[in-house]
Amino acid sequence: MIATLQQYLSFPFVRYALIVGVLIALCSSLLGVTLVLKRFSFIGDGLSHVAFGAMAIAAVLRLSNSLLFVMPVTVLCAVLLLRAGKRAKLKGDAAIAMLSVGAMAVGYLLLNLFSTSTNVSGDVCSTLFGSTSILTLTRAEVWLCAGLSVAVVALFALFYNRIFAVTFDEDFGRAVGTRVEACNLLIAVVTAVIIVLAMNLVGSLLISALIIFPALSAMRLFRSFLGVTLCSAAVSVACALAGMLVSIVGGTPVGATIVAVNIVAYFLFALVARLK
Amino acid sequence: MSLITCQDLTLGYEGEAILEGLSFSVNAGDYLCIVGENGSGKSTLMRTMLGLQKPMRGSIAFGDGLREKELGYLPQQTAVQRDFPATVWEIVLSGCQSRLGRRPFYTRADRALAERSLERMGIAPLRRRCYRELSGGQQQRVLLARALCATQKLLLLDEPVSGLDPRVTAEMYELIERLNRRDGVTVVMISHDVAAAARYATHILHIGGKGTFFGTADAYRESPLGQRFLADADGAKGGAEA
Ligand SMILES: Nc1ncnc2c1ncn2[C@@H]1O[C@H](COP(=O)(O)OP(=O)(O)OP(=O)(O)O)[C@@H](O)[C@H]1O
Numbered sequence: 001m002i003a004t005l006q007q008y009l010s011f012p013f014v015r016y017a018l019i020v021g022v023l024i025a026l027c028s029s030l031l032g033v034t035l036v037l038k039r040f041s042f043i044g045d046g047l048s049h050v051a052f053g054a055m056a057i058a059a060v061l062r063l064s065n066s067l068l069f070v071m072p073v074t075v076l077c078a079v080l081l082l083r084a085g086k087r088a089k090l091k092g093d094a095a096i097a098m099l100s101v102g103a104m105a106v107g108y109l110l111l112n113l114f115s116t117s118t119n120v121s122g123d124v125c126s127t128l129f130g131s132t133s134i135l136t137l138t139r140a141e142v143w144l145c146a147g148l149s150v151a152v153v154a155l156f157a158l159f160y161n162r163i164f165a166v167t168f169d170e171d172f173g174r175a176v177g178t179r180v181e182a183c184n185l186l187i188a189v190v191t192a193v194i195i196v197l198a199m200n201l202v203g204s205l206l207i208s209a210l211i212i213f214p215a216l217s218a219m220r221l222f223r224s225f226l227g228v229t230l231c232s233a234a235v236s237v238a239c240a241l242a243g244m245l246v247s248i249v250g251g252t253p254v255g256a257t258i259v260a261v262n263i264v265a266y267f268l269f270a271l272v273a274r275l276k
Numbered sequence: 277m278s279l280i281t282c283q284d285l286t287l288g289y290e291g292e293a294i295l296e297g298l299s300f301s302v303n304a305g306d307y308l309c310i311v312g313e314n315g316s317g318k319s320t321l322m323r324t325m326l327g328l329q330k331p332m333r334g335s336i337a338f339g340d341g342l343r344e345k346e347l348g349y350l351p352q353q354t355a356v357q358r359d360f361p362a363t364v365w366e367i368v369l370s371g372c373q374s375r376l377g378r379r380p381f382y383t384r385a386d387r388a389l390a391e392r393s394l395e396r397m398g399i400a401p402l403r404r405r406c407y408r409e410l411s412g413g414q415q416q417r418v419l420l421a422r423a424l425c426a427t428q429k430l431l432l433l434d435e436p437v438s439g440l441d442p443r444v445t446a447e448m449y450e451l452i453e454r455l456n457r458r459d460g461v462t463v464v465m466i467s468h469d470v471a472a473a474a475r476y477a478t479h480i481l482h483i484g485g486k487g488t489f490f491g492t493a494d495a496y497r498e499s500p501l502g503q504r505f506l507a508d509a510d511g512a513k514g515g516a517e518a
């Protein structure tokens with residue numbers, strides 16, 4: 001088995017995939033705690049559907065670098081969803097549901113009508129569940145992913161104290177003059193970037209799991225915000241690495257394997273928390 | 277000039293007024309208690325003073341060298357905080373957020389200030405504890421310590437003693453009184469306990485359907501409105517003890 005692994009690791013595209021996968025997993029875990037606690041998970045969910053629709057359009061238009069199209073569209077929708085979410089307290093989140101499910105339906109429709117590929121359902125499946133797309137990244141995409149990941153981590157570190165303040169108590173922040181709306185906007189935009197990145201790794205249906213599972217696992221064991229944040233980053237990276245290696249050796253779908261490892265990790269953490 | 281001057285305020289939600297024609301002022305060193313029944317608009321008034329929502333009519337002016345955001349706030353607790361993974365230290369330090377300016381991280385001075393606030397509230401030994409595992413009284417102290425990091429001048433407290441047992445309530449009142457009398461912090465506090473309000477506060481603002489009162493605590497005790505409510509409070513207490 002080690003031999004198989006070594007053989008695979010000698011391919012540069014496999015090494016790229018591992019590096020990008022680890023970076024993406026690191027990013028996606030950082031905002032998990034905030035998204036869970038701020039009841040912002042609806043944005044994550046809605047955005048992953050929007051990203052699917054955008055990806056479908058990119059495929060139909062046969063864009064060479066789909067990231068350059070999908071990213072701005074998703075970021076824009078993040079801003080719109082945040083606005084809608086504020087009003088949604090009165091009207092329910094029907095608008096958000098419509099936008100996200102609508103994007104999904106239109107995307108699928110477009111793919112079926114216009115796709116030149118002979119294997120439409122295969123394409124759809126890989127966009128939804130990730131399958132092998134991480135292994136087919138070009139060198140440019142690898143650099144783009146790596147650059148964006150580093151930017152996300154840096155932004156998170158720089159705004160860590162404000163993100164904590166806004167997550168814990170928006171009203172207090174507003175009362176003492178913190179620019180809460182700007183912080184929320186930053187969180188939404190960074191979430192959009194993370195989702196587009198993570199779509200390469202696990203596909204759009206499984207993104208929420210990648211964002212939320214490590215945070216939930218860490219929250220079982222740790223009691224400080226810093227502890228939870230660091231732990232969920234570590235859990236996410238470890239699970240992604242393990243998941244990718246298993247899927248390379250065992251030939252299982254990457255995204256689903258990573259999520260499965262995350263589920264196992266969650267139950268391990270729950271067990272340890274129970275024993276403590 | 278007063279620290280806060282509210283003139284002819286009308287407050288409400290979506291065009292529906294719940295409080296009209298409210299005028300009062302708070303001077304440096306005052307201890308103002310806002311009393312009134314449930315739903316009379318006390319929290320709404322405080323949120324308006326904090327700039328969290330706009331008044332329908334009227335104005336709020338900050339004076340005496342107080343910048344608008346130079347205040348500390350203790351909110352009625354929200355649901356999110358109940359399962360929040362954060363230590364006492366992290367929360368108290370976040371009271372320094374207005375001192376961050378354009379810097380990303382807290383300085384040594386900010387940490388020292390948070391340290392001092394912890395000690396003033398007598399919760400230094402709890403610093404590593406998780407907020408959600410503390411008792412209600414301890415949680416209120418943590419939030420008060422956070423508010424103290426944000427200001428040395430003006431504290432706005434929304435029901436700081438709700439849900440606390442009588443002994444802890446008395447301790448909390450003592451703490452707040454000490455901040456006001458000894459450290460010269462101006463206090464605006466919402467309370468349901470009319471009797472305690474009349475005992476500790478220098479000024480009372482009574483709002484609600486049965487009339488509005490603003491004046492010193494002594495004048496409130498003499499006023500017909502105050503006498504009626506104080507008698508009610510005594511009656512309730514007597515009934516509970518019997
Ligand atoms: N966000 C809101 N939208 C619409 N109406 C509201 C909102 N918040 C409060 N109200 C209404 O405004 C009135 C005053 O509410 P407020 O919370 O200010 O009362 P309160 O005096 O603080 O009561 P309590 O003693 O229970 O805390 C209530 O009738 C309430 O129903």
Ligand SMILES: [Mg+2]
Nearest residue numbers: 318319320352
């Ligand atoms: Mg209230």
